[in-house]
Amino acid sequence: MSTVLVPTEMIENKILLIRGHKVMLDKYLADLYQVKPIRLREQVKRNRDRFPADFMFQLTKAEVQVLVSQNAIPSMSHVGGSWPYAFTEQGIAMLSSVLRSKRAVAVNIEIMRAFVRLRQILASHIELARKLEQLENKYDVQFKAVFDAIRRLMTPEPEPQKRKIGFHSK
Numbered sequence: 001m002s003t004v005l006v007p008t009e010m011i012e013n014k015i016l017l018i019r020g021h022k023v024m025l026d027k028y029l030a031d032l033y034q035v036k037p038i039r040l041r042e043q044v045k046r047n048r049d050r051f052p053a054d055f056m057f058q059l060t061k062a063e064v065q066v067l068v069s070q071n072a073i074p075s076m077s078h079v080g081g082s083w084p085y086a087f088t089e090q091g092i093a094m095l096s097s098v099l100r101s102k103r104a105v106a107v108n109i110e111i112m113r114a115f116v117r118l119r120q121i122l123a124s125h126i127e128l129a130r131k132l133e134q135l136e137n138k139y140d141v142q143f144k145a146v147f148d149a150i151r152r153l154m155t156p157e158p159e160p161q162k163r164k165i166g167f168h169s170k
Contacts, residue, residue, distance in 0.1 A: 005106050006032055011114040016072055016086070018063060022118065023086035024111070025059075025073075032107045033099060041085065043098045050098060055091035059083045069162075089115045129154065 014028040026044075030037040044051055059067075064083055067073040073084075087095065089112070096108040132150060 005103065006110050008110060008114045008117060011111050012118060015114065015118065016067070018059070018067075018086050019057070021086070021088050022115065023088055024092060026085040026087065029087060029092065029095065032111070033095075033101070033104050035099070040095075040099070041082075044085065044095075047098045050094050051091055054088060055094055056085055056087045058085050125154070 011024075011032070014024050014032075015022050016025065017023075026040055027037050030040045033040065044056065061083065064073065092108060092111050096104045129151075132154075
């Protein structure tokens, strides 16, 4: 039995939803692979044909600012001189062939397990919502309040608008 280099939960915390894709940023991947981010980006640039747009994309300034505001990135200075790259699951799988180290392969296996686990959680949530709808159709109006309460518990609260700090003029 092999030892786990990186706990799946730690990897799951580094998976972000950007542009409708579950991705990991180059800095997080470099930390997991124990290489410098600039070296990871070098290898990607040398093998650009292996990373089409659906495998990897570079974040915009606005996307980085959103990640900073959500504390996914500590600060704008944390990204360094270039905007980070975001790698989809397929792009991460391709990284192990580009980096060619035993650690990269082992870490990629753990990352793939984390992505699979997230898909399973999402699928079970969808299945639960479908079963709830079936039960609601089966029972009468008396249970409508119960089903509405359960549905509210299943739906995450929207994030409140943050107040801007400082002097405001209209």
